[in-house]
Amino acid sequence: MSPRTTHPLVDAYLRDLELLLHGIEPGERAEVLAGVREHLDGSLAPGADDASVRAVLAELGPPQAIADEAYAGRPAPSPTHDTPSRWQPVTACAINALGLLLVAFSTVWAMGPWEVIASGLLFALPWCAAFALSMLARTWTPRQRLASALLYPATLLGMGALMAVMLALVGPAFFNLIPTVALFVLAAVVLVRLTKAALR
Template sequence: MSSSTTHPLVGSYLRDLELLLHGVEAGERAEVLAGVREHLDGTLAPGADDTAVLAALDELGSPQAIADEAYAGRPATPPASPPRPGAMSRAWVPVTVGVLLGLALLVTVLVIGSLGSYATSDGLSSDGTTVVDPEVQFTSPGPGGVVIGLLASWFFWVPATILTLASPLWTNRQKVTLCLLTPLALVALVALPTIGWQSSHTELGINLGAWTSLALVLLGGGVLVWRLCRAAARKTAP
């Protein structure tokens, strides 16, 4: 004759109970299940029918009730503390990046401003009496100026780039923008006055290009750095 614990209703009951006891230590869980089997073996006769099995299970109580008794008195598991944010997610990162990039932009303006120059001279006609348009001589910093500007801003731009790339506070697109801002600013400071001179060969053309590049670098670049670093600061951990 088969054991009463092999009955399908008993098997289903024990499986449900085992699932409910998943948070109990393995030894204690096995002890509870063994106690239930022993009780049913002592209560039910071998080959008991469904009615007798259901009556025995009702007397024993629901699997949830037995599981609640097993959990009773156990110390509550404290909620897991959130993972400590990494150093690159802290508030000092966007502040430092903003200051470093601001200094890098300022250095580029000062360096390119010192390398570029122009001079005007009064023009005379061939007879030496009639004044014609003054001649403008422009010295562009050229590609060498971009290299010198990068070297001069190196101590600000490189640390800012490293911090930006290492921090999760910016998206990939924002990181590319921040990292390329200083080189692009140098290109603008060199190219726009040169384009102004080549297109007009006048003092006005040079100044227009120079002031436009200054506005783009100091105002446009400064506002861009401020907005991106401010957005990153809102994501930081205290």
């Protein structure tokens, strides 16, 4: 092989370009870098002076322009883009699980639907956090975000309403347990699905 152009400016230029092309698939990145390298070898004599190196690099254009072209037509890379963080949806699920447990306990111990809803208000602050975290969960679809954000209040109000209806229709009876448990299982299933999606 014949000598390659070595000049601090050329080396710095190629290093910058390589860093900027970080998000490009390795084969393509190598091809772009080799093309630019070849271009430099072809247009600079070994031992070229600073002025001619600067002129050739100026004609190549800023490394950013080359990188922009390489990224053209695909999503711009960002450090967080490749691995969207999971802690928001996972934490939201954990808070929701606590909330559902609270609803279950208050359903068993409370004296009536209003007491269930009143004790559910104790969880208002954690729920606000779960709501915000759900909305920030980038690994979830918009529908999943909404489901996670509204799971707790929907279960709580549903439970209160169900109790009120059952008490009015049937009165206090063991039979009331069946729809209550069904509603709770439904909420739990939604939560399990959300958790699975969050951990995927």
